[in-house]
Amino acid sequence: MKEYIQANQQRYLDELFDFLRIPSVSADSRHQPDMLRAAEYIKEKLLQAGLDKAEICPTAGHPVVYAEKIVNPEWPTILVYGHYDVQPADPIELWHTSPFEPVIRTTEIHPKGAIFARGACDDKGQIYMHVKAIEAMLKHDALTCNVKIMFEGEEEVGSANLATFVAENKEKLKADIILISDTSIIGHDVPSVETGLRGLAYMEVEVEGPNRDLHSGVYGGAVANPINVLSKMIASLHDEDGRITVKGFYDKVVELSAEERDALEAAPFNLEDYKKDLGIAEVSGEKGYTTRERASIRPTLDVNGIWGGYTGEGSKTVLPSKAFAKISMRLVPDQDWNEISDLFMQHFTAIAPPTVKVKVKPHHGGQPYVTPTDSPGYLAAFKAMQESFGKTPVPTRGGGSIPIVSLFEKELGLKSILLGFGLDSDALHSPNEHYGIVNFMKGIETIPLFYKYFRENFQ
Amino acid sequence: MKEYIQANQQRYLDELFDFLRIPSVSADSRHQPDMLRAAEYIKEKLLQAGLDKAEICPTAGHPVVYAEKIVNPEWPTILVYGHYDVQPADPIELWHTSPFEPVIRTTEIHPKGAIFARGACDDKGQIYMHVKAIEAMLKHDALTCNVKIMFEGEEEVGSANLATFVAENKEKLKADIILISDTSIIGHDVPSVETGLRGLAYMEVEVEGPNRDLHSGVYGGAVANPINVLSKMIASLHDEDGRITVKGFYDKVVELSAEERDALEAAPFNLEDYKKDLGIAEVSGEKGYTTRERASIRPTLDVNGIWGGYTGEGSKTVLPSKAFAKISMRLVPDQDWNEISDLFMQHFTAIAPPTVKVKVKPHHGGQPYVTPTDSPGYLAAFKAMQESFGKTPVPTRGGGSIPIVSLFEKELGLKSILLGFGLDSDALHSPNEHYGIVNFMKGIETIPLFYKYFRENFQ
Secondary structure (H helix, E strand, C coil): CHHHHHHCHHHHHHHHHHHHCCCCECCCHHHHHHHHHHHHHHHHHHHHHCCEEEEEECCCCCCEEEEEECCCCCCCEEEEEEECCECCCCCHHHCCCCCCCCEEECCCCCCCCEEECCCCCCCHHHHHHHHHHHHHHHHCCCCCCEEEEEEECCHHHCCCCHHHHHHHCCCCCCCCEEEECCCEECECCECEEEEEECEEEEEEEEEECCCCCEECCCCCCCCCCHHHHHHHHHHCCECCCCCECCCCCCCCCCCCCHHHHHHHHHCCCCHHHHHHHHCCCCCCCCCCCCHHHHCCCCCEEEEEEEEEECCCCCCCCEECCEEEEEEEEEECCCCCHHHHHHHHHHHHHHCCCCCCEEEEEEEEEECCEECCCCCHHHHHHHHHHHHHHCCCCEEEECCCCCCHHHHHHHHHCCCEEECCCEEHHHCCCCCCCEEEHHHHHHHHHHHHHHHHHHHHHHC | CHHHHHHCHHHHHHHHHHHHCCCCECCCHHHHHHHHHHHHHHHHHHHHHCCEEEEEECCCCCCEEEEEECCCCCCCEEEEEEECCECCCCCHHHCCCCCCCCEEECCCCCCCCEEECCCCCCCHHHHHHHHHHHHHHHHCCCCCCEEEEEEECCHHHCCCCHHHHHHHCCCCCCCCEEEECCCEECECCECEEEEEECEEEEEEEEEECCCCCEECCCCECCECCHHHHHHHHHHCCECCCCCECCCCCCCCCCCCCHHHHHHHHHCCCCHHHHHHHHCCCCCCCCCCCCHHHHCCCCCEEEEEEEEEECCCCCCCCEECCEEEEEEEEEECCCCCHHHHHHHHHHHHHHCCCCCCEEEEEEEEEECCEECCCCCHHHHHHHHHHHHHHCCCCEEEECCCCCCHHHHHHHHHCCCEEECCCEEHHHCCCCCCCEEEHHHHHHHHHHHHHHHHHHHHHHC
16 A cells, blocks of 8 residues: 555645645635635545545535545544645745745755645645545555544634534534644654644734824824834733733643653754744743743743734824734633633733723634543554654644644544644745645555554554 | 905815825825826916926926026015825725815814815915915015925925935025925914924834744744734833833933923813814823923824734734834934934844844934024014914924925025914824815915015015
């Protein structure tokens, strides 16, 4: 089967490229038709791979693509989750090639070539590994578990409608484990399996000063400027130690034991390479924690976007009426995203000076998540990685969020296995996102091993 | 002549409307052709009014429109300065009618109607008063001074090329006084003449963190976010008393005497009406100064625009590479805008943390200015206002800037008289800018009186 997979690499890539050419940006309503095209495309590929009952299931938002192959009711069933939507491509001017016209280029980290396109790694490239792995297993009569596919179109905008879909399709989605490839490994020669993810609370704030834009000469100095005020409010959200000042923010944060922290630190990491890759002189963050801890086991607050006043060419001496910011917080066990959203709203409103009016609107969020490392699913992932990489994989905690995993556990009573093959340096959510060809192929080879070991462990 | 002016009101308005329909936005290079159209239009109107030698003088930027009428070399010469360029119209969505399709509407403050359009007051409406006043004087053989016209097209972007033009045309621009209508009166029944203007230093800053946009989950908490950093830097530019923290910023600020401050406070002002008009619960500003002082005799620092990260629809969990802001400072005697620009650059660079790189670029600026109230020019303006309003005008200090006036004094050795007729509430630089028809007509009637009294005082 491995030979078959190697022999078909070019075809796999051609098919993936067609998939990547569809600009399925879920956040932008102008791409609605592309979302449907992407759903149609992946549905067709699932049928061609040999799955049955591939269907496009409408939701209040973008549709869910479902498919299944029940070989034997006695066998365990794997529910594969992923998403066919992608992040917006902007800032478009920073892309070296068009985000929706994939090209292969080599990089220092990817000497054998990487696919450059929005969604190459997050998550079209990674869900396509599953489609091709299943195709290969079926071709070789080696599908050792039943499989169900659930690819959604709203992961990048908070999976707003997937909860309803899952709640309404519990029977259809019945399975023994959920398998997700939407995370990363430490390096080409350092396989890893993520044991946890951070939660998310995403907010949008509006600060209004005067009821209209003003001439900064006539009114400047006498009327509060909403941009200056917003800046001051944002600045106050962190203290000098890099801790978040929102009241009650840390109340439910679980502190890891020294042993757990040591285990995470055991994985290879080079701070100098990290800084060099990002082009920064210094890292920064919460006092008392390492860079990896700050990016995985600690909660954060980042402004994802800010705008107000005149942002065009040249200059405009305006004292604007309003200023805006998108602010998101990454959460860790046992923070609850609804609770944190409320705390943020209360805090942000409370710190607003009487010179302005403030509006806070929650965008979306999700709960943090941890996988038990002794479960059959985790052990199967561990063995599969070990065999295909020929190295013992390292357990890691991911900094990103897949809001839906905690919901799966709640609604379906299923754990999720995070079997990702990307690299953190693959520029996810950034211009020039890419995915190594080696990583893509390694994924297709590893997934059948997961099926094999899950079946074994399951007995 | 007054009757003639009244009788021609409709024609004056029709001509002004055509002028206002030309979107002469100097800050936006896409409006280059409109700039030329506006220059052509006003040149034609100057010729029709009876001036000689109207010409469009090219500069490195937008052209200067020049015209003159030398009646008698023995008589004093008035150089009229103004600008035919306007501020950008955005945020366009906040305009109730199209910014470049003028309409007349009544407001609480303008019961007899006001012209709504970008540039209605600043400054197309006000320069057009001069064109029509000169036309009326010539029609009635009542032009008692020689007149020279200099209308530029770069006032809203810092008059970058006017300095060169003035330096190269000293002979041509030879005059006895400069007359400018680009400021405001206190109210319809409270005439005032501005005795000073604030200077300006306009900067643009860029804060760069990582060399690319990052996934806020993978890197958030461990890498400095340039928006958070910029917010903190901006917040630090004011202390708790509302004073600007830029080192050396106040060193050359001239403190007014108690008498001078009392004189300025004598002019009618109602804080409650002021807050009501702006829809704010509280004013704010430098401790120890009144609202009017904060907006006129004290220097300020305002963020005129800020942008960074994802500002589109929905959400994007990005930790951006860069954040930007446009920051301007209003200056008072004897602050020097070049000096302040340097101080700002040094300070802003100095307060940047080692986690980011900072770029500071000065946009433009101008020196603060004060007119002596005992000069023939000021006295002529005073008498003209007194006669046409039937009330004693109040001397005021303006908060805005006309960077070029101090340059006129330096290059041409001439004082400028600020004979403006707008109201601060006319929404200059804002959506729904407007100019009262009464104000427009009052200006056309008052200007000839200035010529009359200037000629008299001049003897």
